[in-house]
Structures are given as structure tokens and as C-alpha cells.
Amino acid sequence: MAKILVTGGTGYIGSHTVVELQKAGFEVIIVDNLSNSNIDVLNGIEKITGIRPVFENIDCVDYVALDRMFEKHPGIDAIIHFAASKAVGESVEKPLMYYRNNLTSLINLQQLMPIHKVKNFVFSSSCTVYGQPDELPVTENAPIKPALSPYGNTKQICEEIIQDTAHSNSFYRSIILRYFNPIGAHPSAEIGELPNGVPNNLLPFVTQTAIGLRKELKVFGSDYNTPDGTCIRDYINVVDLAKAHVIAVKRLLEEKAEKAVEIFNLGTGRGLSVLEIIKTFEKVNGVAVPHQFVGRREGDIEQVWADPTYANNVLGWKAEETVEDTLKSAWAWETKLAQQRAEKKSSEE
Ligand code: UFG
Numbered sequence: 001m002a003k004i005l006v007t008g009g010t011g012y013i014g015s016h017t018v019v020e021l022q023k024a025g026f027e028v029i030i031v032d033n034l035s036n037s038n039i040d041v042l043n044g045i046e047k048i049t050g051i052r053p054v055f056e057n058i059d060c061v062d063y064v065a066l067d068r069m070f071e072k073h074p075g076i077d078a079i080i081h082f083a084a085s086k087a088v089g090e091s092v093e094k095p096l097m098y099y100r101n102n103l104t105s106l107i108n109l110q111q112l113m114p115i116h117k118v119k120n121f122v123f124s125s126s127c128t129v130y131g132q133p134d135e136l137p138v139t140e141n142a143p144i145k146p147a148l149s150p151y152g153n154t155k156q157i158c159e160e161i162i163q164d165t166a167h168s169n170s171f172y173r174s175i176i177l178r179y180f181n182p183i184g185a186h187p188s189a190e191i192g193e194l195p196n197g198v199p200n201n202l203l204p205f206v207t208q209t210a211i212g213l214r215k216e217l218k219v220f221g222s223d224y225n226t227p228d229g230t231c232i233r234d235y236i237n238v239v240d241l242a243k244a245h246v247i248a249v250k251r252l253l254e255e256k257a258e259k260a261v262e263i264f265n266l267g268t269g270r271g272l273s274v275l276e277i278i279k280t281f282e283k284v285n286g287v288a289v290p291h292q293f294v295g296r297r298e299g300d301i302e303q304v305w306a307d308p309t310y311a312n313n314v315l316g317w318k319a320e321e322t323v324e325d326t327l328k329s330a331w332a333w334e335t336k337l338a339q340q341r342a343e344k345k346s347s348e349e
Contacts, residue, residue, distance in 0.1 A: 008082030267306025
């Protein structure tokens with residue numbers, strides 16, 4: 001049974017990926033510093049798969065601690081590196097924190113890989129590297145545009161570090177996955193997105209507004225050059241996204257990769273506007289999402305959606321869930337969280 005290290009494995013995409021890895025028979029070791037996640041996620045994973053993953057509370061910025069972790073768990077076959085800070089706005093306010101966290105973590109792992117004989121690496125990147133593409137849908141060959149935030153810049157620099165490291169040493173095998181907008185939760189509602197504080201992303205804000213935690217959703221901009229004036233994104237189901245990681249890991253382990261560094265877009269190929277998301281959410285879940293239009297959010301891209309043909313053909317992976325089912329899963333998860341809060345409150349009374 002191959003052993004996979006998942007950094008950021010208690011996070012949103014990380015936890016869904018751990019579930020799919022375990023279902024596929026992989027042994028998983030999670031490294032996470034719980035800076036934006038909760039240890040209870042391990043319970044959710046265990047409920048779904050029946051297996052509690054090994055967990056190490058480590059900050060990937062800490063080289064010595066990571067080194068010890070590799071000593072303690074010999075024979076790791078591949079790393080999936082999710083652990084990173086990811087809030088665009090926060091990165092503008094605290095650029096050094098973003099550069100330190102996101103770059104140092106990657107550099108530490110890349111340095112430790114040959115020492116501990118781990119050849120295979122899957123990296124969490126983002127469609128943010130394309131900026132506003134000149135042509136839509138966007139393929140992997142689209143030019144990289146100047147980043148609009150320190151966060152976006154860290155993804156670009158990390159991709160370059162991976163390329164340069166692979167170029168310097170034929171030991172390394174990497175797959176870079178450029179995610180579009182992951183949404184939804186596991187169909188069991190045992191794990192899902194759990195942002196700390198006020199959500200930055202659209203879907204958690206939608207679900208928290210629908211459940212009454214937030215008064216109303218602010219729709220950032222209604223005067224974009226799109227059919228209904230709101231921004232367009234390619235929203236991809238998080239379980240579909242997680243499954244792509246399992247395929248990527250298998251591809252590396254089976255030595256099927258055609259280049260030292262392969263890059264894939266992970267999206268559905270379909271763009272939806274903010275208003276379409278709100279309306280569809282309201283319709284499939286039978287719940288209102290109070291919202292009002294406000295000014296544009298700085299740094300937002302008008303429209304972007306993926307051309308996933310390369311991933312479809314080469315990885316044999318395709319986004320399968322409908323947006324309706326995905327929005328239902330997001331609501332089921334938010335409802336479950338509300339239920340848990342109510343139970344906790346009544347047990348305290
Ligand atoms: N939006 C709102 N109101 C909100 C939150 C979001 O109208 O309260 C809108 C945004 O303006 C945007 C859309 O919803 O049009 C999606 O916004 P998100 O913040 O959910 O996602 P982004 O596309 O801005 O950002 C995501 C990831 C980033 C990544 C980026 C790449 O969160 O990590 O995609 O484009 F860098």
C-alpha cells in the first residue's frame with residue numbers, strides 16, 4: 001500500500017482528498033498546523049472511510065520538524081502539498097506572511113524530498129495564475145499574467161520553483177493542478193468547507209446567509225461585461241476535484257507522466273455567474289439568500305472558466321457532479337453545522 005503525505009490534509013480540499021485516497025487504498029499521513037482548520041475533521045474522515053489517518057501537527061515552515069516527520073514515517077511515496085495561506089485580501093495586508101508561509105513550505109518539502117527519497121509531488125495551484133485570460137475557455141498554454149495579489153504571486157512563484165527544481169535534478173516528478181473554484185461538500189455531510197471567521201469566498205457566504213448567520217450577501221459588482229453583469233467563474237465540485245488528485249498520484253507512482261512537470265487545469269468547462277449561483281442555490285434548496293449589489297471587489301477577474309480537455313484526455317478525469325447536486329451538498333453541510341451548534345448549546349444549558 002503506497003504511503004501518501006498530505007500537507008494541509010485537514011483543510012477543505014485536503015480533507016476531501018484524504019477521503020478519496022483512503023477509499024482508493026492509499027495510506028495517508030496528514031501534516032497540518034490547524035491554522036485554518038479543525039482537528040475534528042479527522043472524525044469526519046474516519047466516519048466516511050472507517051480509517052483515522054495519521055495526523056502530525058506540524059507547520060511546513062518548520063524544516064526541522066518536517067525532517068523529523070519524514071524520519072518517523074519512512075517510505076513515503078508521494079506528497080500532495082495543499083498547506084498554504086489562501087485569502088487574497090489578507091495577502092495584500094500581510095504579504096510577508098504569505099511569502100514566508102507559501103514559499104518556505106514548498107522549499108522545505110522540495111529540499112527534503114531527495115534526502116528522504118520521495119520523488120513524487122502534486123501541487124495545489126490555481127487558475128489565478130492566468131489573471132484575466134485573453135481567450136476563454138482558458139487552456140494550460142495561456143500566458144501567465146502578472147499576479148493581482150501576493151497570494152496569486154506565491155502560486156506563480158511556487159510553480160516556477162517546482163519547474164526550476166525539476167530542471168536542476170532529474171530526480172523530481174511533479175504534477176501541478178490548477179484549480180478553478182471548488183465548491184460543495186462531501187455527500188455524507190461529514191466534511192465540508194469550514195472557514196474561520198467571515199468567509200471570503202462566495203459559497204460559504206451564500207450558505208451562511210441562507211442559514212441566518214449573515215444578514216445578507218454582498219454581490220461584488222453588477223456592471224461587468226457579462227450577460228447579467230456579475231462575474232463568471234468555473235465552479236467545480238470538491239469531490240470531483242479530490243478524485244483528480246488520486247489520479248495524479250497514481251500517474252506519478254506508475255511512472256506514466258510524460259514530463260518531469262505536468263500541468264493540468266481542473267474545472268468543468270462551464271462558466272456560471274454569481275447571480276446564477278445564487279438563483280440555482282435558492283431553487284434547489286428551497287431557501288432564500290438575501291443579497292444586494294455593491295461595488296466591485298478590488299482584484300476580481302471579470303470572467304474565467306477552464307478548458308479541461310487536457311485533463312479529460314490525458315488524466316482520464318472529468319468533473320461529473322451537477323452544479324445543482326453540488327449546491328445541495330453545500331447546503332446539507334451548512335445545515336449539519338447548524339444542528340451541531342444547536343446540540344452543543346442545549347448541552348451547555
Ligand atoms: N463574491 C461575491 N460576494 C462575496 C464573495 C464573492 O459577490 O461575498 C463573488 C466574487 O466577486 C467573484 C465570485 O463571487 O465574482 C467568486 O469569488 P470567490 O472569492 O469565491 O473566488 P475567487 O474567484 O475570487 O477566488 C478563487 C479562490 C482563490 C483563487 C482565485 C483564482 O478563492 O484562491 O479563485 O481566480 F486565487
